[in-house]
Each structure stands twice: as C-alpha cells, then as structure tokens.
Amino acid sequence: MASTATSFCSPPLTSSRASVLRQCQQLNPNRLSFPINLNTAKRAPNLTVQHAPLPLKVLCARGKRGTTAKKPATSDPVYRNRLVNMFVNRILKKGKKSLAYHIIYQALKNIQQKTQSNPLAVLREAVNGVTPDVAVKARRVGGSTQQVPIEVGTFQGKALAIRWLLEASRKRSGRSMVLKLSSEVMDAAKGTGEAIKKRETTHKMAEANRAFVHFR
Numbered sequence: 001m002a003s004t005a006t007s008f009c010s011p012p013l014t015s016s017r018a019s020v021l022r023q024c025q026q027l028n029p030n031r032l033s034f035p036i037n038l039n040t041a042k043r044a045p046n047l048t049v050q051h052a053p054l055p056l057k058v059l060c061a062r063g064k065r066g067t068t069a070k071k072p073a074t075s076d077p078v079y080r081n082r083l084v085n086m087f088v089n090r091i092l093k094k095g096k097k098s099l100a101y102h103i104i105y106q107a108l109k110n111i112q113q114k115t116q117s118n119p120l121a122v123l124r125e126a127v128n129g130v131t132p133d134v135a136v137k138a139r140r141v142g143g144s145t146q147q148v149p150i151e152v153g154t155f156q157g158k159a160l161a162i163r164w165l166l167e168a169s170r171k172r173s174g175r176s177m178v179l180k181l182s183s184e185v186m187d188a189a190k191g192t193g194e195a196i197k198k199r200e201t202t203h204k205m206a207e208a209n210r211a212f213v214h215f216r
Contacts, residue, residue, distance in 0.1 A: 078105060081120055083127065083158075090162050091181075103177050110182040126188035130161035130195045134206040141212055149206035161195070168194035 076085040084104060092100040108119040115122055135156075136147040152160065165184055171194065172180040187193030 076101070076104075079108070079120060083124060084108070084120070086158070086162055087123075087166075090159075091166055091177075103181065106178040107182040107185065110178060111186060114182070115186065122189045123185055126165065126185045126195075127158060127161045129191060130164055130188050130199050131157040132160055132199050132202050133157075135160065135202060136205050136209065139212070146212050147205055147209050148212045149209055161199075164195040164198045168198070 073082040074085055075082050076088060078084075087104050088097065088100045091103060108123065111119040111122050132152055134149050135152045137150050138145050139148040140146075141148070165188060166181070169177065169181040169184040172184065174180050184193055184195060188195050
C-alpha cells in the first residue's frame, strides 16, 4: 500500500535530483514537485512535497504592488461612441448590462424625439457642462478634516460628470429611469438641473478652501 505521508525538504536541485525529477515526471506528467528519492516516487507517484517555509523577507518582497496599464475605453455596439459606453458601465447594477443598454438607448431616443437633434451632441454638451475644473477631497489638517481642492484631469472630470448626472437622475421624481435620465441630460445641456448645481457647489467649496491647496 502506497504511503500518503507528506515530506519536508528544501535542498538544492543537483544533477542527481534533476534526474529523479525527470523520471518522476515520466511516471506522472502532472506533477510539479518531486519526492525525496526515486523509490518514494515509484511507491507513491501522486505524493506531493511540502517544502520548508520561505523567509519573511522573501514573503514581504512578493507583496509589492506594481503599476497596471489602464484599459482603453471601448465603444457601444449601436452608436459606436465611448461616452455612451461609459454611461452604460456606470448605470449598470447587479450585472444587468442588457438593462443598462436599454435604459441608455431609450433615453437617447427620447432626447432625439424631444429636441429634434442629434442625441449624442446633446449628451456631449451635457457632460461638458457638468464636468468640473477642480474637485475637493477630505484631508486631515491640523486635527480637523478639511475639504482640500485638487486638480481634475480630463478622464476624472468626465467620470465625475457622469456620476453626478446619474445621481441627479435617480433623485428625480418618477419611476421610469429612462424619462428621468433624458430629462436630466436635456436640463444639463441647457445649463440647469441638479448636476449643474453640484458642479457650482463644488467650485464654491474649492474657492472657499483655497488656503488648503498645499495640503493635497
């Protein structure tokens, strides 16, 4: 009867041990580790080897986080527009992407019927109107929490604008998200609505806390 005991070993891989590893892999190609000797391999081909634990320094070095490349934004299948796809990804809830596409496309269709113009142009105008120039972030300053102004990049500002538009749409009265989103987008394109107020409030807060800019 084959033994199922676990072996502890961490010696260097010499030429003799390399030959044992090759013969062991011939017995069982799925093995990644090797036993102590060839006799053990013949008796228990499926025996796994538990090596000695690694030093703490090596384990800590493995935990270093590297920089990941940003994924390029993709286009939606109907309008072939990246901005529409960004709205779909941010309105998405519980993995229901088909429902998110339905809400966005019906909202754009409603905008086209009411404005008699290109809905993508209205959507782009609304996002550009809501996009902030600066934002505020909570920082600990002198024992208290202050709203410190920070610079906003192009992509981050667009993401904030989409988030504010969706939040303002959800706060509107009514049950249909299609009607609420289309109404909020048209109001933002005209320079009104809760999303525009959110942008103005953020700018006023950043202007009031200009003294804490160096804490960013």
